[in-house]
Amino acid sequence: MAARKDIDGSESVAAFYGKELRWKREEARLTLQQVVEGSYYGVSYLSEIERGRRRMPSDLACHVDHVLRTDGFFARRCEDVRRARKSVHAPYFADVVEMETHARDIEEWSPMLIPGPLQLEPYIRAVVLAANPLDGEEAVGQKVAARRERAWVFEDVEGPVSSVVLDESILRRPLVADEVMAEQLAHVAAVARRRRFIPQILPWNAGAHPFMMGTTWLMDFGDAPPVMYTEGMYSGQIIDDPGIVMRYQKAYSSLRAAALPPKVSLEMIEAAAEDYGNGNHARRLERSRMA
The missing domain is CATH 1.10.260.40 (lambda repressor-like DNA-binding domains)
Known part of the structure; x- marks a missing residue:
């Protein structure tokens, strides 16, 4: 032995x-x-x-x-x-980073931003500086590195099975220059095509739905009870009450039912990336302003 x-x-x-x-x-x-x-x-x-x-x-x-x-x-x-535990992540998020390394399945609703592990450096910088405009270059660099270290969540074939519902506004509202936004969306589509990451887009005209709130994660484990995490701009909360988590799981099923099918959603992401890349997005915006 x-x-x-x-x-x-x-x-x-x-x-x-x-x-x-x-x-x-x-x-x-x-x-x-x-x-x-x-x-x-x-x-x-x-x-x-x-x-x-x-x-x-x-x-x-x-x-x-x-x-x-x-x-x-x-x-x-x-x-x-x-x-x-020392971490560059916000104190309320440090436990979530640890949990995701053990999660078997992750389901996420993202109403405003591309999920963190899918973000590339320019997009991360824009998000970090919007929330923390006084951060110095060293602090921003640390946050960029920490977020990119989590890319494995969606990119590693041994990672959790991931389902993400994105609001359509994420595709239509550029946080960075058009050519950079094109690269960012193309990256999301490429990751979705090569592993178990399943994207769905909730169209802008979907109407009322169960998750008209901030970012929400549902994590399931093989050796522990499932948990739910919800996040605002400067705070986050882990919920592990079984009854409440079950209600969120049922609500997420309703959200996925309201969203577009994965194949259509992926094609929409790729079309948006192409639009940003060839300048069509900017031209559409200009036409809408003049209308």
Whole structure:
């Protein structure tokens, strides 16, 4: 039998926390399966927490404290682990970045912007500076790099199965110069054509629909309950209440039903990219102003 690799608790707060969790579990002579029994989480989830690779949700921490009889130790310390994690991402989004690395399926509604992992550098810069006009070049560069690092979500063949509904206005309202917008939309279409990313466009005249609100993500996992994430300009919220998440899942199904089919949507994205590239978009705008 191969020797078990020890955990170096000095690497990070999360590693220290995970090492303590393993020590307490083994002291109680319990297996990973025995500890997670009665919770919503799987063995692999707890194993990654022990190795410092995943955060401990508060409900699981309370469950572990109960099973291991640790008098609330893990529930008290899980927030310390969360605060210790350093990230260029906004604090409310850091947990989402971690969750997406473990997600099996991601469903997203994007009413205003191309989803972050699909954005190219010029588009990212425009979005970052619009929200944070006083950011210096170093801060902007860090945010651009961090967002591009997430490109794997849609581009990696081993990534989650992704479904994204985009509002048609995203195609019609350029945030960057037309030739750059053409490149950005062509990139979205190219990614969609070569892997499991499924785009749908909600047409401008679709009428009332369930998601007349900000960006929304639904993430499903093989070893943990599904979660929903919604985001505004300077804030975000993770919702893990099963009843509420189920309502959002049903609403997303209704949204997809109102959107155009994937094949038609992809052709619309490609046509918009071509329009920006050959100047037709600008000419249409000029005609509409003169009308």
